[in-house]
Amino acid sequence: MNGDTRENPLAVPAPGVAPVRPASIPPSDGPAPGSAEQVPTGTESAPAPARSGSRRVASVSAPPRQQVRAGAQALAAVVAVLAALGVWATYRFFVTTVVGQRLDELAFTGAEYGQGRLWQVAEPVLDVVSVAFVVVGLGAAVAVAVVRRRWVLALQVVVLVAGANLTTQLLKHQILDRPDLLEGWNGPNTLPSGHTTVAASVSVALLLATPRAWRPVVALAGAAYTAATGVSTLIGQWHRPSDVVAALLVVLAWGALVCAMTPASSLDVAPRRHRTASGSPQVGAFASPGSSVVAGLLLLAAVIAGGVAAAAGVRLVGSGSVGIAPDVGAYAAGALAVLAATAVTFALLLLLRQATARPRG
Numbered sequence: 001m002n003g004d005t006r007e008n009p010l011a012v013p014a015p016g017v018a019p020v021r022p023a024s025i026p027p028s029d030g031p032a033p034g035s036a037e038q039v040p041t042g043t044e045s046a047p048a049p050a051r052s053g054s055r056r057v058a059s060v061s062a063p064p065r066q067q068v069r070a071g072a073q074a075l076a077a078v079v080a081v082l083a084a085l086g087v088w089a090t091y092r093f094f095v096t097t098v099v100g101q102r103l104d105e106l107a108f109t110g111a112e113y114g115q116g117r118l119w120q121v122a123e124p125v126l127d128v129v130s131v132a133f134v135v136v137g138l139g140a141a142v143a144v145a146v147v148r149r150r151w152v153l154a155l156q157v158v159v160l161v162a163g164a165n166l167t168t169q170l171l172k173h174q175i176l177d178r179p180d181l182l183e184g185w186n187g188p189n190t191l192p193s194g195h196t197t198v199a200a201s202v203s204v205a206l207l208l209a210t211p212r213a214w215r216p217v218v219a220l221a222g223a224a225y226t227a228a229t230g231v232s233t234l235i236g237q238w239h240r241p242s243d244v245v246a247a248l249l250v251v252l253a254w255g256a257l258v259c260a261m262t263p264a265s266s267l268d269v270a271p272r273r274h275r276t277a278s279g280s281p282q283v284g285a286f287a288s289p290g291s292s293v294v295a296g297l298l299l300l301a302a303v304i305a306g307g308v309a310a311a312a313g314v315r316l317v318g319s320g321s322v323g324i325a326p327d328v329g330a331y332a333a334g335a336l337a338v339l340a341a342t343a344v345t346f347a348l349l350l351l352l353r354q355a356t357a358r359p360r361g
Contacts, residue, residue, distance in 0.1 A: 066267045066359035076260035076352045083253035087246050091176055091191055094242035098181045099317055103330055104240040105182060106316065110331025111237050122232035129195045129229065134161065137202035141209040148211065153266040156258045157205040164201040164254040168192045168247060192247035193239045199229040200251040200345065207346070208258060208353055212268045215350055216294040223298060223346040230338040234331070241334030248341045252348065259352040268357045291354045298347035306340035309333040 094100035138161050145154035171192060178189035203222030210218050230244040312333035315322045322329035 066264055066269075068262060068264055068267065069356065069358060069360045072352070072355035072358070073260045073262060076256045076356055079348060079352060080253045080256035080260060083249045083256060086249040087171070087192070087253070090242050090246045090249065094240070095176070095178055095189065095191055096181075100242070101181050101186070103313055103316060104242050104334075105186065106327045106330035107234070107334035108237060108240050110325070110327035110329070110334075111234055113328055113331070115235060115237075118235045122235040125228050125232045126195060126236065126238075129198050134198060134202060138205060141202070141205040144206070145209040148209075150209070150266045152263050153209060156261070156266075157209050160208070160254050160258050161201045161205050164251045165194070165197050167250050167254070168194055168197040171246075171250075190239055191243045192250050193230065193233055193243040194247070195233055195238070196226065196230045196244045196247035197250060200226045200248055200342075201254070204251055204255045204346075204349055207349060208255065212288060212354065212357065213290075215353060216288075216290040219291075219294055219298070219346045219350040223342050226346070227339050227342040230342060231335050234335060234338065241337050244338045245341045248338075248345045252345045255345075255349045256352055259349070259356040262356040266357065267359045288354050291350055295347040295351050298343040298350075302340040302343035302347065305336040305343070309336040309340060312336075 094104050138158065141157045142154045145151075145157060172189060172194070176189050176191060178187070178191075180186060200222075203218075203226050207215055207218045207222055226248070230248070233239040233244060234241060312322050312329055316326055316330055316333070320326055322333075324332075
């Protein structure tokens with residue numbers, strides 16, 4: 001009887017005898033306790049362990065968002081303020097004082113020497129400055145910024161050129177006046193120079209818009225063209241030296257202001273060869289030794305030219321002689337002052353642009 005019960009699972013067991021289930025048939029109420037398939041009531045099953053052949057995907061963190069350098073921007077703002085004060089100081093000394101007007105007038109008169117031959121070179125330089133030149137030059141700067149996807153910078157260079165030239169016209173025709181401190185009437189106020197402002201502002205717009213590696217070359221070319229324009233206005237007796245210096249300071253103020261307001265979207269991006277696997281820039285990725293060399297040479301030229309011009313001016317005020325005719329000496333000193341102001345303007349803006357466009361870190 002017991003043997004039949006073990007062989008036949010459907011047989012009814014005898015009273016008091018527990019049924020025997022074959023090992024091949026699982027219990028009807030679920031898996032056996034302790035088995036891998038058993039899931040406690042009210043809980044979720046744990047994820048199955050990864051198989052040995054599964055591919056693991058390494059998580060790569062995104063490169064950190066670039067941030068502006070507040071210290072460099074603050075320095076640019078200080079330069080902008082100092083340049084604006086320089087415009088006022090130039091006007092106060094060379095236009096509203098007898099000594100300043102006399103020096104300027106001597107330089108203005110001295111431009112008559114050799115004017116015929118020099119004008120053959122100066123006139124074509126001045127003829128470049130026109131509405132078409134502004135449109136082409138500013139359009140090129142905007143195009144470079146757009147190609148680099150610097151949308152805010154494209155707007156900023158427009159504001160730079162428009163603001164600098166509007167400032168010059170307002171100062172010259174509406175705000176500043178020229179008192180008659182010398183004998184006779186010496187004409188209306190001509191400070192700042194409009195031609196110099198146009199040449200310098202377009203050149204600076206290109207400097208700010210171009211990529212980091214090209215800025216030293218653009219700074220040199222822009223300084224050369226601007227200096228040629230400024231000196232040409234002296235040759236043609238269109239302006240006095242103080243007019244040209246004031247125009248350069250106006251452009252320096254607006255250029256430094258743009259650098260002080262550089263947004264994160266306008267920062268330089270490290271070249272691919274100077275990035276880590278995660279996309280972050282390597283140490284020295286934004287180093288620009290060429291900019292330091294060019295700026296240093298420009299500042300050295302400014303010190304030499306400015307020093308000679310200042311010494312000549314002091315001699316003219318004190319003794320009235322510098323070894324040559326006073327008007328010729330004043331004319332030469334004025335040309336050197338223009339060269340010095342141009343070199344300072346482009347050296348400072350090159351350094352400020354490189355500093356403010358470099359991300360923090």
